Amino acid sequence: MAPPGNRRPGYSRRAHNNIFFAYVAAAVGTVVGGALLFGSMGNTGNFASLRNLASDVTQPAAQLTAQGRSAAGGAWGVAAGYFTSGPENARLKKEVALGRVQAVELAAVKQENERLKAMLGLTSDTPKPIAFGWLVASTSASARRYATISVGSLQGIKSGMPVRTDQGLIGRVLEVGLHSARVLMITDPESVVPVRRASDSIPAFATGKGDGTLQLRLLTLGINPLKVGDAFVTSGSGGLYWPGTPIAVVSSLTRDGAIARVLGDPAVSEMVAVLPAWAPGDDPTLPPPADPVKAKADADAAAKAAAKADAQAKATAAKAAKQKAAQ
Structure with a gap:
């Protein structure tokens, strides 16, 4: 016959102590776990140092x-x-x-x-990579898409730097440890990349879907001009990602854009290159920014010249009117 479920430990002090400490450990674990859970929900950056330490280890x-x-x-x-x-x-x-x-x-x-x-008189605008590293891990079961690379702050890596393979862009650096870094992949739902069609520069936004594909949304509404097989590259709008980096190929069409397959697939990639973050001023083919002091002086001079020309025109018109009245 099986023993009853409410069997008491008897008068054994050791058994009573074991049960007491088990309840205390369960209560403490529940409180600590709840505190950590609510802390991470309130601010996801609270445990970045712990995650980076775990990645380094x-x-x-x-x-x-x-x-x-x-x-x-x-x-x-x-x-x-x-x-x-x-x-x-x-x-x-x-x-x-x-x-x-x-x-x-x-x-x-x-x-x-x-x-x-x-x-x-142009020069090549291809950036020199900051460092090369291994793509050592990436998420597969979660809806969020992160990856871990084998280079960190000791190799000059900083948050925000784009990461690519030889096939195309895979994401940007999110958190940096000493010997490793966490990468937010372009397929993550929180990732938005300005892109353009390689053939005719039609602008769009590429948003991660969390399933390994991208949602392409056109900036101009109307007839969808996209076709299956169209290649998209980064446009460079807003900085961060270098323009002209391959990113995806259209696999199916939607009402306002398309679904695209990424070119830099982490499942088949081993080595990655970390590039410096791009800004429009880094492009040698663009003119240098105007000096604000000189620009203000030129604007004032142009305004004075326009006022002087206006006054001369009014004086000439008044003189002509007087001559006509005298005749």
């Missing part, structure tokens, strides 16, 4: 795990390539032959581009 293990995944994927690729080497070899030979022709054409276009830039 777990960064070596996470980096080792990421390298292990990369090595395992490479071994699987070698095993699979053993069975598909024949057709793959023939296809690669065709691609190499085509690539040689395209390489010659690309070299000619590059030389022509450099010659035209030299004629116009």
Whole structure:
């Protein structure tokens, strides 16, 4: 027969003490957990230092795990390539032959581009990365989209710097530790990036949906001009993200825009580059900002000249009226 559920501990002092301390621990844990929960809901930045410390502590293990995944994927690729080497070899030979022709054409276009830039006195606006690092972790089950990279403040990383892979933009630095940083990905619902269509610069906003895709919303209402397969790049409006960075490709259309697939997929990316935050004044092709003192002086001079010209015109008109009246 099973013992009753309300069985008492008897007269054992040790049993009474164990039950008492268990209740005390449960009560203290509930109070502390509730305080931490309400504190994090009130201000999410309260525990940023603790998160950064945890990221710094777990960064070596996470980096080792990421390298292990990369090595395992490479071994699987070698095993699979053993069975598909024949057709793959023939296809690669065709691609190499085509690539040689395209390489010659690309070299000619590059030389022509450099010659035209030299004629116009322009310089390359490609930013030099602050640091390169590993993408060691990223969220997958949560609606929020964050990633952890293996570089931090000791490598010159600061909050707000854009992060990209060789395929495209993945987000911006949100919090910085000593050896790691937390990245807000462009697929997060709180992320909004000004973009434009690469072919004709139609402006739009790219907002994360939390499911690995982006919602593109056009700034101009009317007939939707987008098509499946359109490529979008950052526009540089508002600063932060360097203009011309690849970001997404349209996968389906909506009433006021489209749904786009991101190019910089963290699932297939290993290395990332952290770029300096962009501001319109960083573009060497733009004219320097006007001196406010000189601009005010020029405006005053222009106003005086306009007033003088107006007075002369009125005097000339009055003189002509007098002459006409005398006749």
